[in-house]
Amino acid sequence: MDRKPARRHAPDSLVLLLALLTLPLSGLTAPIPAATQAEGRYIWEALPERAPGPGDSAAMIALGKKLFEERQLSRDGSLSCRSCHDLDRKAGGDGRARARGVGGALGPRNTPTVWNAAFMRVLFWDGRASTLEAQAAGPLLNPIEMGLPSTAEAERRIRAIPGYRPAFEAAFGKGTPIRFDGMTRAIAAYERTLITPDSPYDRFVRGDPNALDATQKRGMALFEATGCVLCHRGPNFSDASAPGGRHPLRLFPAHAGPAEARHPSLRDKGRAGAWRIPSLRNVALTGPWLHNGAVKRLEDVVRIMAESQLARSATLHTWYRPDGTLVKADRRPLGKQDVQDIVAFLHALSSDRLSKASTGPDPGRHH
Numbered sequence: 001m002d003r004k005p006a007r008r009h010a011p012d013s014l015v016l017l018l019a020l021l022t023l024p025l026s027g028l029t030a031p032i033p034a035a036t037q038a039e040g041r042y043i044w045e046a047l048p049e050r051a052p053g054p055g056d057s058a059a060m061i062a063l064g065k066k067l068f069e070e071r072q073l074s075r076d077g078s079l080s081c082r083s084c085h086d087l088d089r090k091a092g093g094d095g096r097a098r099a100r101g102v103g104g105a106l107g108p109r110n111t112p113t114v115w116n117a118a119f120m121r122v123l124f125w126d127g128r129a130s131t132l133e134a135q136a137a138g139p140l141l142n143p144i145e146m147g148l149p150s151t152a153e154a155e156r157r158i159r160a161i162p163g164y165r166p167a168f169e170a171a172f173g174k175g176t177p178i179r180f181d182g183m184t185r186a187i188a189a190y191e192r193t194l195i196t197p198d199s200p201y202d203r204f205v206r207g208d209p210n211a212l213d214a215t216q217k218r219g220m221a222l223f224e225a226t227g228c229v230l231c232h233r234g235p236n237f238s239d240a241s242a243p244g245g246r247h248p249l250r251l252f253p254a255h256a257g258p259a260e261a262r263h264p265s266l267r268d269k270g271r272a273g274a275w276r277i278p279s280l281r282n283v284a285l286t287g288p289w290l291h292n293g294a295v296k297r298l299e300d301v302v303r304i305m306a307e308s309q310l311a312r313s314a315t316l317h318t319w320y321r322p323d324g325t326l327v328k329a330d331r332r333p334l335g336k337q338d339v340q341d342i343v344a345f346l347h348a349l350s351s352d353r354l355s356k357a358s359t360g361p362d363p364g365r366h367h
């Protein structure tokens with residue numbers, strides 16, 4: 001776990017900070033090349049076409065999909081995984097601030113999308129699960145999510161439904177009994193197919209210069225120059241992603257400030273104040289935001305991040321150069337236009353397919 005706001009000392013961020021210091025912090029207009037390969041610069045990458053993990057058979061994936069949509073896996077038969085992770089209309093989340101489980105129980109946290117979860121090295125807002133297989137057991141047995149009393153009960157229910165026996169045998173081999181670990185394995189296999197390499201950003205990085213408009217390109221440059229890439233880095237826009245992610249958890253908020261006071265989000269301390277860095281893919285489609293769904297406007301999230309994660313307040317801060325010398329940098333808050341440009345860039349991380357299917361956050365369901 002990375003408890004310190006590592007941006008000041010981590011050697012891999014020094015190059016970035018240097019880049020940051022050599023760029024004007026506002027009024028940045030220079031377009032950046034499609035895949036920025038220049039020495040010492042941040043490298044933009046498209047999402048791989050396959051998620052990391054074992055090659056799963058078609059039968060395993062089909063079984064996983066069936067289980068993902070199985071309402072009998074909730075105590076009162078009312079909810080499947082898909083009830084909270086609405087793959088199309090809500091881009092893999094539920095559009096609510098906080099999840100509603102069996103019997104309408106209100107959970108403590110926002111439902112993250114399952115799209116691209118297969119790229120995350122650690123799962124849940126606090127990173128407490130490290131594989132999709134381990135994660136899937138969580139909601140099934142969580143009393144305020146699906147609320148099953150035991151793994152044995154999950155097995156009993158699935159065994160009683162015709163059709164699962166042949167599906168299990170197709171996935172795991174003839175005579176394989178229906179077991180809980182097989183269920184979570186198949187669900188994980190299905191989740192590894194839920195990936196979105198089809199965003200305007202991906203098309204841009206793969207070589208289409210017109211995939212982003214001018215505002216989005218400026219937002220992309222600012223996303224780097226402001227330092228968002230210190231945490232939301234790599235093809236999945238999270239340092240908690242595989243391959244390549246190094247520091248999955250960060251303090252949030254790392255700096256006390258007005259944002260913290262405005263969003264009384266912080267009674268839930270995650271893991272000793274640290275939270276898993278979420279992916280920003282499809283983030284424009286999955287509001288409301290943050291671990292408790294407390295923030296309803298993406299502009300506000302960007303401001304909170306700039307202030308609480310990057311100390312973009314009215315003060316001057318010092319940064320280290322690679323040669324160890326200290327330099328003063330202007331850490332003024334982001335301007336209105338800067339915030340809008342970054343938001344425009346975040347929209348470019350939405351899958352083309354999900355953008356068409358999504359109905360956006362559900363305003364009637366905010367809590």
Ligand code: HEC
Pocket residue numbers: 068079080081082083084085099100101102107109110111112113114117120122123124125126132135136139140144145146187191
């Ligand atoms: C009642 C709503 C609800 C149901 C039903 C539900 N989930 Fe979730 N899911 C959540 C919430 C809330 C979280 C975040 C919890 C946390 O971080 O503490 C989550 C987190 C996840 C994550 C982690 C995503 C990430 O980025 O870390 C995955 C994957 C996931 N759920 C898959 C599933 C699967 C598979 C099922 C069915 C077995 C399921 N969920 C059922 C609400 C739900």
Ligand code: HEC
Pocket residue numbers: 005125223226227228229230231232249250251252254275276277278279280283286288289290291292301302305306309310342
């Ligand atoms: C020091 C690490 C760090 C930096 C730098 C950082 N973030 Fe974050 N970001 C996080 C963490 C951790 C969270 C999860 C917060 C939580 O648990 O609610 C997050 C959450 C977000 C979210 C909400 C995601 C969701 O699904 O609700 C957005 C949007 C976001 N960041 C954008 C940005 C932008 C834009 C910047 C640059 C201005 C930035 N972040 C800089 C660590 C960081």
